[in-house]
Amino acid sequence: MSFRPKHLGHVNIYVRNAERSKQWYEDVLGLHCYHYRPGWAAFLSADKDKSHEVALMQVGDDAHGPMKGQVGLNHMAWMLESLDDLKEAYYRLKDRHIPIDVVADHGISLGIYFRDPDGNGVEVSYELPREQWPRQDSVFASDMVGRGCFPGPWDAEVKSRVNPVPAPAE
Incomplete structure (x- = not known):
């Protein structure tokens, strides 16, 4: 028997403001929010049978955004x-x-x-x-x-x- 994942469970991304991002993902993609903790994180999913497919983790308004040529998602x-x-x-x-x-x-x-x-x-x-x-x-x-x-x-x-x-x- 060899190790092989079943599927990708979720993606965890950093955002400046979890509430703003939560609202954006709900509005633009129609995701369902299973849990929101103000000032910290939101857990959203397109598939309501999954607890979350994306976790939005708040890092603050001064955080740098993704940069050209940077390793990452x-x-x-x-x-x-x-x-x-x-x-x-x-x-x-x-x-x-x-x-x-x-x-x-x-x-x-x-x-x-x-x-x-x-x-x-x-x-x-x-x-x-x-x-x-x-x-x-x-x-x-x-x-x-x-x-x-x-x-x-x-x-x-x-x-x-x-x-x-x-x-x-x-």
């Missing part, structure tokens, strides 16, 4: 059920005037990348069911990206790059 990806759900998320970002860094066609998925109020990278994404993948390995090879399988309101913004997310500003 690039982004967290929230998977959506359908392409229609991704379209709804796109319009939600636009309605809230949240700048989109890039919309990337990965071949088997489409991701919309943006940042939370502290500059942490966030992605909302739709991925084809595995049985619809054109092949089962090397799925992010250059001949796989930019296949145009995901038409939508983002068409003018789509980039076909394997690693589309720009580093956060310093």
Whole structure:
């Protein structure tokens, strides 16, 4: 028997203000807050059967944000059920005037990348069911990206790059 994780349980990120970030994640992503402790942390989840998928830990208003070229978390990806759900998320970002860094066609998925109020990278994404993948390995090879399988309101913004997310500003 060998060790193999079941799944990623949660991501724990630092934010300047847990209350502000909690409200943002609830409003923008529709996450459910299972516990909020003012001045310290918020625990939120998209899947209500999970205690939390993201923990927001408050570090204070003077804390430095993510910096270009820094080792650390690039982004967290929230998977959506359908392409229609991704379209709804796109319009939600636009309605809230949240700048989109890039919309990337990965071949088997489409991701919309943006940042939370502290500059942490966030992605909302739709991925084809595995049985619809054109092949089962090397799925992010250059001949796989930019296949145009995901038409939508983002068409003018789509980039076909394997690693589309720009580093956060310093």
